[in-house]
Amino acid sequence: MKRIFNYPLITDGFQTIYMPIGSQILSVIMQQGVITLYAIVDETEILEPREFAVWGTGWVIEDELAHFRFISTLTHEAFGTSLVWHIFEKVIPAEPMKNGDCPVCGGVRNTTEYYSYPFETKCVTCGFHSTEESDGSIKIELGGEEYFFAPDNEGDFNEALYDEYQKTVQKVLEGLE
Numbered sequence: 001m002k003r004i005f006n007y008p009l010i011t012d013g014f015q016t017i018y019m020p021i022g023s024q025i026l027s028v029i030m031q032q033g034v035i036t037l038y039a040i041v042d043e044t045e046i047l048e049p050r051e052f053a054v055w056g057t058g059w060v061i062e063d064e065l066a067h068f069r070f071i072s073t074l075t076h077e078a079f080g081t082s083l084v085w086h087i088f089e090k091v092i093p094a095e096p097m098k099n100g101d102c103p104v105c106g107g108v109r110n111t112t113e114y115y116s117y118p119f120e121t122k123c124v125t126c127g128f129h130s131t132e133e134s135d136g137s138i139k140i141e142l143g144g145e146e147y148f149f150a151p152d153n154e155g156d157f158n159e160a161l162y163d164e165y166q167k168t169v170q171k172v173l174e175g176l177e
């Protein structure tokens with residue numbers, strides 16, 4: 001079941017928050033004096049660590065922040081002045097996939113992006129290219145054609161849809177022979 005959850009953020013640098021896999025960040029606001037991140041989460045998913053950084057204007061940028069992507073900027077009135085905060089999320093490099101991971105040829109499929117959405121992989125052997133979005137939809141490019149698969153209303157990539165995906169891949173393979 002999907003819901004919107006909020007997560008308080010601290011203002012002293014880096015913080016790890018455990019969120020359900022696939023959580024989609026909506027916004028970051030100041031709520032009753034606390035920086036609060038809002039995200040759509042599927043509470044049935046397992047938790048994964050996600051690292052965030054809250055950086056104040058004028059702070060020295062550490063080298064570690066180079067691996068973070070910008071999410072939002074917000075202001076906060078405190079101590080008779082306006083404080084400006086910048087929120088970032090760490091981009092975690094994907095691990096290269098191994099032989100046999102390509103669903104088409106069994107070859108080496110390498111990630112071309114990071115473990116953030118959209119998540120992309122491409123086989124270095126046959127050119128199979130897939131893109132998974134945060135809503136669970138998958139776009140496949142193979143043999144000059146594009147195929148799109150979307151989850152059902154519950155957000156599930158159900159067995160019937162997976163069968164359709166496998167049949168499509170098989171059809172494309174036969175066309176390439």
